[in-house]
Amino acid sequence: CKGASGLYFPQSDYSESIYIGQPAGSPVLQVFAMRDKDSERPHFYLCWQNPSRAPHYASWFHMDEATGMISMNKTLEWDDFGSVYPSSMMSFKKLSLKAIFAIGPVQRASCHLRNTVGINLIFINATAPPCDEITLEKLCFPDKEVTPHITENRMPGPLYQLRRLTRSHLCLNYTISYGVDADDPVPFEVNDTTSELLVTRPVDREEREMYRMQIVCKVETGETINKLFLPMHVNIYDENDNPPYVNGTDTEDVVVEFNRMKGAVFGNLSVYDRDTTPIYPKDHPQNKLTGTMITNDTWTKNMFIVDHSFREEKAIFGNVRGTIHEYKLILNKNLSILENRSFQMDYLLKDLSYEGGDVNVMLHFNITILPVPIRFTNVSYVFTVSRKSTMFSKIGRVCVDNCQKFQGIDVEYQLEIVDRNTSVDLQSCFSAVGIGRSLRDVSGMLYVNDTEVLRRAECQELQYVVVATEQQLQLQARTQLLVIFEDEYAQEEFVDQRMLSCAEKRKRGECEAFRGLGTPTGRCQWRQSTDKGISQNYSTCSPDLRTCPDGFCDVVERKDTICPQDCTRNTIIGGHEAGLMFGIKAGYGTCYCFSEKCFCEKDDIEEAMCDDVCKTIIATAV
Amino acid sequence: RTATVGRGCLLREVHLNVTDLGLGYQTKEELIFKYCSGPCSDAETNYDKILNNLTNNRKMDKEKPSKTCCRPISFDDDLSFLDDHLEYHTLKKHSARKCGCV
Numbered sequence: 001c002k003g004a005s006g007l008y009f010p011q012s013d014y015s016e017s018i019y020i021g022q023p024a025g026s027p028v029l030q031v032f033a034m035r036d037k038d039s040e041r042p043h044f045y046l047c048w049q050n051p052s053r054a055p056h057y058a059s060w061f062h063m064d065e066a067t068g069m070i071s072m073n074k075t076l077e078w079d080d081f082g083s084v085y086p087s088s089m090m091s092f093k094k095l096s097l098k099a100i101f102a103i104g105p106v107q108r109a110s111c112h113l114r115n116t117v118g119i120n121l122i123f124i125n126a127t128a129p130p131c132d133e134i135t136l137e138k139l140c141f142p143d144k145e146v147t148p149h150i151t152e153n154r155m156p157g158p159l160y161q162l163r164r165l166t167r168s169h170l171c172l173n174y175t176i177s178y179g180v181d182a183d184d185p186v187p188f189e190v191n192d193t194t195s196e197l198l199v200t201r202p203v204d205r206e207e208r209e210m211y212r213m214q215i216v217c218k219v220e221t222g223e224t225i226n227k228l229f230l231p232m233h234v235n236i237y238d239e240n241d242n243p244p245y246v247n248g249t250d251t252e253d254v255v256v257e258f259n260r261m262k263g264a265v266f267g268n269l270s271v272y273d274r275d276t277t278p279i280y281p282k283d284h285p286q287n288k289l290t291g292t293m294i295t296n297d298t299w300t301k302n303m304f305i306v307d308h309s310f311r312e313e314k315a316i317f318g319n320v321r322g323t324i325h326e327y328k329l330i331l332n333k334n335l336s337i338l339e340n341r342s343f344q345m346d347y348l349l350k351d352l353s354y355e356g357g358d359v360n361v362m363l364h365f366n367i368t369i370l371p372v373p374i375r376f377t378n379v380s381y382v383f384t385v386s387r388k389s390t391m392f393s394k395i396g397r398v399c400v401d402n403c404q405k406f407q408g409i410d411v412e413y414q415l416e417i418v419d420r421n422t423s424v425d426l427q428s429c430f431s432a433v434g435i436g437r438s439l440r441d442v443s444g445m446l447y448v449n450d451t452e453v454l455r456r457a458e459c460q461e462l463q464y465v466v467v468a469t470e471q472q473l474q475l476q477a478r479t480q481l482l483v484i485f486e487d488e489y490a491q492e493e494f495v496d497q498r499m500l501s502c503a504e505k506r507k508r509g510e511c512e513a514f515r516g517l518g519t520p521t522g523r524c525q526w527r528q529s530t531d532k533g534i535s536q537n538y539s540t541c542s543p544d545l546r547t548c549p550d551g552f553c554d555v556v557e558r559k560d561t562i563c564p565q566d567c568t569r570n571t572i573i574g575g576h577e578a579g580l581m582f583g584i585k586a587g588y589g590t591c592y593c594f595s596e597k598c599f600c601e602k603d604d605i606e607e608a609m610c611d612d613v614c615k616t617i618i619a620t621a622v
Numbered sequence: 623r624t625a626t627v628g629r630g631c632l633l634r635e636v637h638l639n640v641t642d643l644g645l646g647y648q649t650k651e652e653l654i655f656k657y658c659s660g661p662c663s664d665a666e667t668n669y670d671k672i673l674n675n676l677t678n679n680r681k682m683d684k685e686k687p688s689k690t691c692c693r694p695i696s697f698d699d700d701l702s703f704l705d706d707h708l709e710y711h712t713l714k715k716h717s718a719r720k721c722g723c724v
Contacts, residue, residue: 534646571714575645588646602644 006036007101007115010148010159015120017092017143018166019128022076027165028061031068031117033101034199035155042101044068045109047116049098057084057095061121065105070097070119081125095121131171139167140176140217141230148197149235152205156198159188159234162215163195175220181229182213188234205236206274209320240287242274243359244325244351251364252329258372260335261408265307269363271325271349274317277310285353289325294346294362304367305332306347325349329365334408336472342368372409374400374470380480381466383446386487387454388522390515391499392562394544395433395446400468400477406442410471413437413444415464415481429459433483435466436555444468446483447556460485501561502541503593506603511541518543518562529589534575538587538600540565553582564593574600630660631692633721640703647711651703658721662690665723694718 009031016029033042046063048054060080062073084093097119098111122143141164148160162178178190180197187200188211197215210233217228252267277287291306310325327347347363376398383396400411413435417427434449444466453459464481502516502524511526519525520543527549529539542548548563557563566583575588576598584591587600635656640649670690676682698717704710 533648575647577709577711600646602646 006151006154007033007040007042007103008151009101009115009117010034010150011117011146012149013118013120015122015142015144016164016166017122017124018072018076018095019124019126020076020078020081021127022072022166024072024075026072026169028070028072028121029119029165030070030161031099031119032158032160032196033068033115034150034159035157038155040103041066042068042103043105044099044101045106046070047098047100047109047111049111051108051110055084055095058097061097063099068099068101070099076123081123084123091125093123093125095123097121128167128170131174134167134170136217136219136226136228139164139171139174140178140219140228141215147233147235149237150199150203151237152239153202153241156187156200156202158191158194158196158198160197161195162190162197162217171221173222177218179216179218180213181216182211186211186213188213203236205238206242206317206320206322209236210234211236238276238286239355240275240351240353241355243354243356244271244273244289244349244361246270246361246363247272250362251366253366254329254368256331256335256367256369258402258405258409259407260331260337260372262331262334264331264407266329266331266367267327267365269327269365271327271361271363272316273323273325273351274320275323276312276321277323287323287351287353289349289351289361291327292348292350294348297343300343300345303332303335304345305330327363329367331408334472335369337372337374337409337470337475338473339369340371342366372402372406374411374468374475375477376466376468376479377401380482382482382484384484384486385448386521387460387485387489388487389448389451389520390517390522390543391448391451392518392543392556392559393448393520394518394547394556395448395483395520397438397443397445398435398466398468398479398481399441399443403442409442411437411442412469412471414467414469416467418463418465418480426458429453429456429462430464432459432462432485433464436559439555440552445555446481454485455489501564501593502543503561503564503591503598505541506590506592514541516541516543517560518548518556520544534577534586534588536586538584539590539603540587541592549583551579551583551585561593561595564598565591568593568598570597572598572600576600629664631658631662631665631721631723632660633657633718634659643713643716645713647703647705648707649703649705653701653703653717655716656698656718658692658694658718660692660721662692662723665690690723692721693724694720695722695724696720 014029014031018028031044043065044063045065046061048058060073061070063070084095098116099119100109100111100116146160150159168176177192178195180186180188180190187203189198189200191198212233215230215232219226250269252269254266256266273287275287278284291308293301293306295301307328307330308325310323312321313324314321345365345367349361351359381398385395398413403411415433415435417430431450432448432453434447435444438445462483466479466481468477499517502511502514502519505511505514505524508526508528511524514524515522516524524541524543525545527540527542527545529535529537531537540549543562547554548557549565551566553567557567569582572578572584576584577586579585584598589600589602591598591600633656635654638653638655640647640651640653673687677686696719697715698719701713701716702710
């Protein structure tokens with residue numbers, strides 16, 4: 001029953017010390033419960049987790065049902081100390097008690113989680129010190145820091161007992177009184193007769209989250225007056241007393257076009273709430289907003305979800321914590337490229353724990369879904385390639401319109417021969433060019449697939465049709481492709497059938513003279529580093545410096561050992577930083593690779609024979 | 623071929639800075655580098671003697687075949703360190719654990 005009990009303990013635990021000789025009937029500690037209504041009267045009881053197995057010291061204490069005052073039932077003896085945890089050798093022992101409050105009188109008190117508070121009494125194995133041995137601090141203030149809290153919008157009332165009840169009788173000649181001192185007005189004061197710290201008025205967390213003050217303890221010892229100060233702060237706990245609101249727009253225009261992938265995020269609407277939203281415990285209902293999609297259309301319900309996240313912000317709420325809720329539209333499935341519609345989707349938010357009644361916030365998403373045509377613009381592709389180029393040289397890319405922006409749209413590319421009736425001899429020319437789907441975007445990458453046919457004069461101009469096929473609906477688009485091979489065929493090189501990777505070469509000279517795999521000019525290219533230490537710009541020999549090494553292992557490079565600098569999965573020897581998945585991210589000096597094993601080392605190290613190594617090591621050891 | 627543990631071929635160690643390794647890492651960290659050194663003549667076989675004779679008699683042209691050599695036959699645990707740019711690196715097979723004539 002909500003509202004039946006607004007009562008709460010303003011402290012999470014209480015503690016006090018007690019001594020041998022503590023007389024029966026003397027007060028120990030007072031607990032308070034803050035009230036919600038004037039009519040509420042809390043009844044206090046000591047409680048036990050299992051009442052039939054309460055510790056024997058339970059009977060030493062008495063709790064006043066009406067005032068929450070704990071006092072001694074008996075005078076503490078030396079034997080009593082020994083009877084608690086007899087095996088412990090400590091000079092003090094901790095007596096744990098629990099107290100609860102109830103709205104009405106209770107016959108048997110059992111501990112409930114919500115309205116239970118822990119009380120720790122430190123039982124010291126000594127009699128109380130005489131007055132002249134006790135410091136004024138110990139007389140005035142608790143041993144442990146006390147940080148009470150109150151909930152906003154609640155009744156004023158007593159919060160904390162300032163007097164140290166177990167010690168106040170030690171110095172009978174002293175007069176101790178308390179006061180509150182603060183730089184700016186605080187809603188707290190001291191009741192002079194009871195020495196209770198009082199809350200004077202209801203407070204608002206959205207105005208101030210914490211009050212700082214000094215507790216002043218005035219001790220009159222007859223001849224002198226001493227004033228002691230203890231800083232204390234009171235935290236203000238939050239209630240859901242503010243409705244969520246929209247600041248600015250509650251409508252977002254969303255256009256779904258090239259990104260149609262499941263999980264794609266569109267739009268962003270913010271809803272504000274001046275209340276805080278706790279994260280823990282997870283099922284805490286406070287200030288959680290529940291949202292509902294307002295639509296009867298099952299297609300919309302299946303296709304979209306609204307993602308909710310919230311965060312805490314201080315600056316925009318006048319330096320007091322508040323909540324910003326963010327709502328984003330998310331595609332729940334891959335969207336077909338033919339889908340073409342526009343509609344408005346409303347999203348209703350309710351703050352169920354808000355106490356001011358039903359407050360709804362309506363968000364609107366104006367969704368436009370445009371179809372994506374799979375087509376090539378009217379230009380046909382023409383690429384020129386040197387006949388000196390080697391296997392797996394990159395020729396260029398083909399791309400259906402806007403393919404670079406595609407996400408969640410899968411397009412495969414194929415090459416077809418224009419005239420299928422040509423002679424078998426001529427048809428073999430067409431093996432010269434291959435195509436692969438780029439791994440980075442939805443384009444097709446053309447590469448040299450066979451260099452042997454390039455010897456033949458009739459294979460110099462090759463006319464293809466590029467067929468792009470969208471995978472979900474098998475929609476096709478076609479365009480013309482003309483690949484022209486120019487220059488003389490590198491005749492002298494043809495003898496060497498075995499093509500090797502440029503990456504094997506460690507010196508500029510031998511690199512630039514080498515005809516490695518994947519070189520569009522027929523010669524490897526050298527990259528000279530000028531950096532010291534381990535650098536991303538390490539020296540290396542590459543088939544094509546435009547794409548290797550660029551930190552990305554593309555569809556052609558992964559076919560063979562064309563660019564191990566980007567594609568190696570093996571360990572790299574020498575100073576280096578490995579790439580995220582494959583390849584070398586950074587290396588020291590020159591990096592070179594043999595059959596996928598890569599080395600990075602400073603250029604001036606000469607390769608030494610085993611026995612030379614032995615000699616060097618013997619020389620250093622002696 | 624299994625490695626023979628030659629008498630002179632021993633594991634030695636030296637205390638170094640990581641920068642001394644010459645791998646290009648910039649760091650202030652240090653390590654114990656263990657290496658193998660010592661003669662392997664007592665581990666030689668007829669094969670090694672024949673090779674020796676052939677090279678001395680210049681029966682072999684330019685080729686200089688490798689001799690028995692004192693080398694690590696197992697390696698130390700990996701070494702990880704933080705460099706001056708607060709990045710971690712791990713060295714594998716960088717230091718010897720056991721030596722043998724191979």
